[in-house]
Amino acid sequence: MPYQAGQRLSGESASKLGHLDVLNSEFVNQVVEQFEHPDASSITSPDIDWFEVDKFARPLKYIFASDGSLQHLASSGNPKREVSFVKTALMRIDPTKIEQIDPDYPHPNQLRKLMSESAQHHATVFPVKNIRIHGTDWLYGMRKLIYDSFRDPQLDGEPYKTLKWVVYQKWEEGTKSNSPAFECPECYAELPGMKYDTDQIECPECQSVIFLTDIIGLHMEMSEDSASETLASAYMMIHETMMLFTAIRYLWQKNHHVLKETLFLKDGPLTLRGQYSKLVPNLRNFISKAKSIGVTIHLCGQEKTGKFVDFFKGYAHLVEPLEKGAPSRFSPLTHKFIHSEVQRKRDPKYPYGFRTNYGEKVLLKQSPHHLFVLNIPTGQYLDNENKPNRREDLIGVDRIMATIPKILSYRHESALVPIELVNGIASLSNYPSATVLKLFSGLE
Ligand SMILES: [Zn+2]
Structure with a gap:
């Protein structure tokens, strides 16, 4: 990065590539040449299988969407205090209601009414700098804050x-599973997992009180005396996932018929990284259990930015549909293809997404101008580098794809109305909201 302009000296301007000595290298020259003069004819369509969207599949009747937002706030004055403000939202919006909104000029009052009737949000705050928790030590205080926020x-x-419900796999009636194993946050002793349905235990090694939320491992994002912004963003990611699964759990317990008719949309990938990946096997177990008894969970994440989006944009002009009205097509990306062509990793240690993903990457070219990178679950992980490669591998793909045209937004490129709306709720500081149970009224 060039120096910023000071008061007396003018700033350094960014040097042009042409001034670099390394240009003597043939390979560097090739890179620079392609950067400056892209050769469109050298881009070829990658060797992946495309499937036409099933035009006879029925769109889903109901939609739930979840999202989160994170704001970092700093005080003025001395000492400078900093906090991270996290908000998550869950919204129910049905395709028939979306059709009533003017796609080009939605009326703000109409949107506001819709949100107040059908959205629910959660907000909490984490200390980042120069904020003390009185009467207790820092680590315990933060763990309690996370526990209380979740409740x-x-x-x-x-x-x-x-x-x-996720930690104890409560969908398995009759089996009382313990929680996944974890480390005591205070003394680092390996704990085999908490007994079915407990909220708190005493660590057998150090006698500290351990909360159910400690299993997630958010405290690992903290340093000695401050929380970091990564703690807040990890909390947001876990919480928005639990918001969406609250809708899934509710319908699982109350009404399988409605559950099968519902699309669950998440802003972002179906991924939990690092210590959070210990919840992934449980999520997969649930989705595959539901499938095994004939309850299809239509769950879908949308990636709006990142490697896969850039990759797709790079060659989408070579892929059908090229004309308006031509059939939409989708392609599941195999683990092998992702490693070699998207991530460009050689000899990866684990199969792609093996520990972290509960959904696989699927490209969808809805129309010449609507490109989507979606994540759709397969149930248990398909431990094969040539998977997923069939439409049957992706749970509920046909009805998910049939619902997309009903919820396309024309305000932003490749956007979905429910995600736009839930994003609006999650990023506004104050919004009227219904009670959670009100979200489920009128479903039959
Ligand atoms: Zn301990």
């Missing part, structure tokens, strides 16, 4: 109940 009484503790 947010405004949401009747519903996302917390969902976390418990």
